[in-house]
Amino acid sequence: MDVKPARRTDSHFVASLEKAMRVLEAFGPEQARLGLTELSIETGLDRSSVQRLTTTLHQLGYLDKDATTKRFSPSIRMTELANRYLWSDDLVKSAMPRLIDLRQALGETINFSRLDGTDIVYTARLPSSRTSYAAMIIGRRVPALNTSSGRVMLALREPGERQRAIEEWPMQRFTSQTTMDREAVKRLVEEAAETGYSIAENELQMNELALAVAVNRNGEPGGAIHCSVSGTVWTRERLREDVMPRLRDVANAIG
Structure with a gap:
């Protein structure tokens, strides 16, 4: 702490x-x-x-x-605390029906995360049939700079705040291809600021592609909707064409 x-x-x-x-x-x-x-x-x-x-x-x-x-x-009583938080989070409650529809339509893993300090925290997770146990647990905390969700939420902040975060926030290596170069992270965040979405490949685990769209709440990141797929089945182009518009529609609906 x-x-x-x-x-x-x-x-x-x-x-x-x-x-x-x-x-x-x-x-x-x-x-x-x-x-x-x-x-x-x-x-x-x-x-x-x-x-x-x-x-x-x-x-x-x-x-x-x-x-x-x-x-x-x-x-097991610790789970009651998480339960109380989820009932108090109006954004998660309003997002969940749409996230369920999104999961059913795409057949892929859908997550919802919040920015908490320098990390993202998963507050809703709807797994696909191939999802591992670790990827199903809410409350997991990951350095924001290492994730598509964190980068796209950071992209909503003012340029000066983005720069300070890129320079100071911690990062962690998860795979041999995790982006650890801060200049490269800066380019990814700036790209997300321009396009409104962020893609990560092999960052948290190998053979995983992830695309995230931020929920914009009056210019501030309320959260991010994130879809992860198999990198051996999907391509970046297919993610942009088939997944990004659906995620953006849901983000706009709950923003």
Whole structure:
């Protein structure tokens, strides 16, 4: 968790709650079960603090504890928090019927994402028959500069803001062909600003083509609709001709 310095000096800021959130955010795909020592390392908190926090979170029902290994993992109750968010997001609610229609018409994976800080977060995912489990889970967070969705949303920002983001936002290599050159990313963002869509190829996984269109809400990126297809079956030209107009129609309808 990245806590801004101003928040730490705010008299209303609850430091103990921030520490509890650090514990919850320590878990992830490769760290599904953690012991006290591991949590102490991940959070930067001393072991006794971690023990008190995990005990509290366990008693509240947000962490499960293995009776044999004494390791903790997020409990099923955590899904209630995601459920509450999705019910509160009016844009996702209004978009979902159209996203379902889009998925049925194209027969391909359709995602809806939001820009959160320097990342995109998937808030709706409608998989195709070949989609992997990892690509079905909402809440996945990916550096915005590495995705077609992030680039097309960034393209709606003012030029100066776009430039700062391209210079400063983090990136992550997912495949041997992930674009890591910031000048190349700049060209892709500027192209998205001109065309209104962005295409990514082999960026997050090999043999994947993705096209994204932003939802424009009064000049600000409300989100992005994203379609991913097999790069061995589809071409960029076919994506532009068959998918882009459909995504743009849905984006305009919910914007």
